[in-house]
Amino acid sequence: MTGPEIAERLLRGELFALSRLISWAENAHPAFADALAAIYPRVGKAWRVGVTGPPGAGKSSLSNELVAELRRSGSTVGVLAIDPSSPFTGGALLGDRIRMEERTKDTGVFIRSMASRDGHGGLARAAVDACDVMDAFGFGTVLVETVGVGQSEYDVVAATDTVVVVLCPGAGDGIQALKAGILEVADVLVVNKSDLDGAEQLMLDLEDALRLRSIRRDGENSWDVPVVACSSHQGTGIDALRRAIEGHRAWLETRDLVGMRSHKRVQQVRRIVRERLEDELWGRHDDGSLESSLRASRTPYDVAHEILEPVLSSIHVAGTGRAEAGHAESGHAGSGHKGVRS
Amino acid sequence: MARKIRVLIGKPGLDGHDRGAKTIAAVLRDHGMEVIYTGLHQTPGMIAETALQEDVDVVGLSILSGAHMTLFPRVRAELEKRGMGHVLLTGGGIIPQEDSEALEKEGFGKLFGPGTRTEDIALWIQSTMEDRWKNEEIQA
Numbered sequence: 001m002t003g004p005e006i007a008e009r010l011l012r013g014e015l016f017a018l019s020r021l022i023s024w025a026e027n028a029h030p031a032f033a034d035a036l037a038a039i040y041p042r043v044g045k046a047w048r049v050g051v052t053g054p055p056g057a058g059k060s061s062l063s064n065e066l067v068a069e070l071r072r073s074g075s076t077v078g079v080l081a082i083d084p085s086s087p088f089t090g091g092a093l094l095g096d097r098i099r100m101e102e103r104t105k106d107t108g109v110f111i112r113s114m115a116s117r118d119g120h121g122g123l124a125r126a127a128v129d130a131c132d133v134m135d136a137f138g139f140g141t142v143l144v145e146t147v148g149v150g151q152s153e154y155d156v157v158a159a160t161d162t163v164v165v166v167l168c169p170g171a172g173d174g175i176q177a178l179k180a181g182i183l184e185v186a187d188v189l190v191v192n193k194s195d196l197d198g199a200e201q202l203m204l205d206l207e208d209a210l211r212l213r214s215i216r217r218d219g220e221n222s223w224d225v226p227v228v229a230c231s232s233h234q235g236t237g238i239d240a241l242r243r244a245i246e247g248h249r250a251w252l253e254t255r256d257l258v259g260m261r262s263h264k265r266v267q268q269v270r271r272i273v274r275e276r277l278e279d280e281l282w283g284r285h286d287d288g289s290l291e292s293s294l295r296a297s298r299t300p301y302d303v304a305h306e307i308l309e310p311v312l313s314s315i316h317v318a319g320t321g322r323a324e325a326g327h328a329e330s331g332h333a334g335s336g337h338k339g340v341r342s
Numbered sequence: 343m344a345r346k347i348r349v350l351i352g353k354p355g356l357d358g359h360d361r362g363a364k365t366i367a368a369v370l371r372d373h374g375m376e377v378i379y380t381g382l383h384q385t386p387g388m389i390a391e392t393a394l395q396e397d398v399d400v401v402g403l404s405i406l407s408g409a410h411m412t413l414f415p416r417v418r419a420e421l422e423k424r425g426m427g428h429v430l431l432t433g434g435g436i437i438p439q440e441d442s443e444a445l446e447k448e449g450f451g452k453l454f455g456p457g458t459r460t461e462d463i464a465l466w467i468q469s470t471m472e473d474r475w476k477n478e479e480i481q482a
Contacts, residue, residue, distance in 0.1 A: 001430065015394055015395070016394065016425045016426075017426070019394055019395055019396070019397040020397055023348075023397045026346075027345050027346075030413045066388065085376075086371070086372075089371070089372050089373065090344075090346065090374045091370070091371035091372055091373060091374045091375050091376065091377070092371060092376045092377065093367055093368065093377050093379065094376060094396075095378075095379055097378060097380055097392065098379065098380060101380065101381055104380075104388050104391055104392060107386065110395055111395055112395055112396060112398060113464075115346070115376045117346075129422040151424050208378075212442065265412045296353075329445075334482045
């Protein structure tokens with residue numbers, strides 16, 4: 001199957017093509033870039049929602065309820081559920097589906113599990129590609145559930161339009177809520193397991209933390225992050241969560257949605273470049289050769305310089321010097337994909 | 343990037359014992375595979391639908407209920423209906439020798455009974471998939 005062929009089958013609505021194209025993205029298939037180029041004009045209609053939070057906060061169960069709620073409101077949903085890969089064996093147990101079992105019978109829902117492989121920041125490398133593919137297929141909402149994250153893995157922001165951060169009582173006090181990260185990335189905060197003790201206190205802590213923050217932010221221009229109490233267990237608060245997401249969407253749509261999205265594409269271009277460079281470099285230098293360089297009693301900086309020198313000198317020869325910050329933004333985001341995987 | 347073997351471990355039908363399925367899932371994970379486990383009480387249609395959405399290479403069925411002669415062909419039919427006939431369909435459980443021989447003759451993958459070393463299952467899947475991928479490359 002060629003890139004244009006699979007793209008055509010996807011646009012005809014074939015689930016097999018949708019599923020296979022996500023695999024192509026994951027496996028860095030040489031024809032993925034061509035296929036993406038063919039479907040790219042159809043990308044951009046779906047609303048992308050990221051669901052993130054610490055392990056055990058209830059992301060999968062909440063996503064399951066949210067998908068059902070979105071279906072009731074008339075949207076079809078593509079779900080990308082990411083679980084961690086073992087850094088030792090490369091294997092993964094992808095278990096998010098168990099909590100979304102009821103959704104398997106619904107033809108308006110497509111669920112794909114993805115192992116994080118060597119992706120960082122709570123996502124897999126192919127996560128954005130998978131979102132693009134599901135978007136082009138025609139799902140109204142694309143929901144991305146991240147790996148359970150700590151306090152700094154927030155790649156999901158660059159991959160989605162609305163970020164829902166899920167927390168639950170009993171996992172830290174108000175000071176945790178004040179730390180950098182959680183509040184900055186959240187467009188909607190969820191206190192899940194709201195039927196448990198401590199949920200009200202967590203709501204108050206979060207609202208407090210948000211108030212402290214808004215003093216520093218440019219008041220009228222910033223989005224007022226809602227704190228929503230949910231219980232997946234009891235099925236409460238899910239409609240309020242959907243309304244909060246829709247509210248954020250409406251708010252963005254009256255502002256610079258196009259600008260926000262293209263800014264996120266810039267980050268994607270940078271990431272693709274970084275990953276391609278790393279793949280190239282580490283394909284040439286294995287651990288053994290690095291260790292022997294280090295044994296020659298040289299510092300990590302010396303060894304790194306040796307690896308980077310040929311690359312840096314070729315950049316200088318080409319005369320582009322340092323990359324300019326706004327450079328990538330001027331091109332169409334799609335052209336950044338073309339040829340990248342080939 | 344090395345291609346990963348994606349495996350769906352399914353529990354079709356009514357039996358409620360998934361200790362074995364979970365053990366196998368963990369073993370395959372430790373052999374570097376990406377394993378999707380769907381939980382209990384799946385219909386053949388649900389298993390095939392999941393296989394399609396997940397684009398798995400292998401479906402392993404764990405059947406302890408005695409309904410293997412019915413369930414294996416049904417899952418295969420549901421897979422074929424969705425253009426997933428290429429999937430390596432294998433499994434294990436309490437399956438009498440004559441039944442597993444009959445099923446293997448009908449083209450199902452090797453079936454593993456009690457007492458199998460878990461590693462043998464992982465190695466069999468690995469070598470079978472490696473052969474398949476090699477053949478695909480030759481054909482391409």
